[in-house]
Amino acid sequence: MSLANDNNYYEARYFAPWKETCEELWTPNNPGISMGLDGVEILNNSSGSHWELRKLQTRVDLIRGATTKSGGIYLYSNQIGCDGERMYYDGCAMIIVNGKILAQGSQFSLQDVEVVTATVDLEEVRTYRNSKSRNMQAIKQEKYERIEADISLSDDSEFADFSLAPSEEVEPRFLLPEQEISLGPACWMWDFLRRSRQGGFFLPLSGGIDSCATAVIVHQMTRLVFVEMQKENAQVISDMLRIVGEPYAQFKQHNPHL
Numbered sequence: 001m002s003l004a005n006d007n008n009y010y011e012a013r014y015f016a017p018w019k020e021t022c023e024e025l026w027t028p029n030n031p032g033i034s035m036g037l038d039g040v041e042i043l044n045n046s047s048g049s050h051w052e053l054r055k056l057q058t059r060v061d062l063i064r065g066a067t068t069k070s071g072g073i074y075l076y077s078n079q080i081g082c083d084g085e086r087m088y089y090d091g092c093a094m095i096i097v098n099g100k101i102l103a104q105g106s107q108f109s110l111q112d113v114e115v116v117t118a119t120v121d122l123e124e125v126r127t128y129r130n131s132k133s134r135n136m137q138a139i140k141q142e143k144y145e146r147i148e149a150d151i152s153l154s155d156d157s158e159f160a161d162f163s164l165a166p167s168e169e170v171e172p173r174f175l176l177p178e179q180e181i182s183l184g185p186a187c188w189m190w191d192f193l194r195r196s197r198q199g200g201f202f203l204p205l206s207g208g209i210d211s212c213a214t215a216v217i218v219h220q221m222t223r224l225v226f227v228e229m230q231k232e233n234a235q236v237i238s239d240m241l242r243i244v245g246e247p248y249a250q251f252k253q254h255n256p257h258l
Helices: 022-026 031-037 055-070 122-128 132-140 177-196 209-230 234-244 248-254
Strands: 042-047 073-078 080-082 088-090 094-097 100-104
Touching: 022 031, 022 055, 031 042, 031 055, 031 132, 055 073, 055 094, 055 100, 080 177, 088 177, 177 209, 177 234, 209 234, 234 248
Parallel strands: 042 073
Antiparallel strands: 073 094, 080 088, 094 100
């Protein structure tokens, strides 16, 4: 419905508007509001939002604002890694209910996949939306297409586990600008290196500020890789061994604790 046509994106050159893209969250007339008025309780945003300095704060503000205003459960996921060009996608999946953050993933990660979970209560959404002024607008809301499915998200059987409780609200985690500037390019470099299947980087050191800053970013990349190896991240270890040309058996012999 809304194509991104600024900064890094010129989607209208190649695509025609369709029912959903991740750009809707950033538009003034966010369809999540009208969907909420029509009774949608769970919104799923599978996003491809690239990293920019302090952009995470904007994402959090937009999602919290939308669900504070209209209520609902918002499942936000985002890509992780580089796309082979200059952009990096910083992840940071979130689960937000009625403006409250219940779960937040890491913003910069060397993981290929990161799973974020929370326990939610649909009745909290229904109670939150129980206001006369909101319902007056809901009556006038245009209906969205519905597809009936023989499933239920509420367990009303005699075997229902009533001991479960909704997850507690957590404070959003934001990195300092200096941390973002260090981690973003470092993660991009590692992802580009492993995906390009090359043997390393050539780093000229002229003594100027540019080469110095690049060297610091490379150092940050190696620190991230080392930490993931200590966590026994199988993907990172496999990528690292391939880059340096060391067989896994030889690595295991010298590092029996990993």
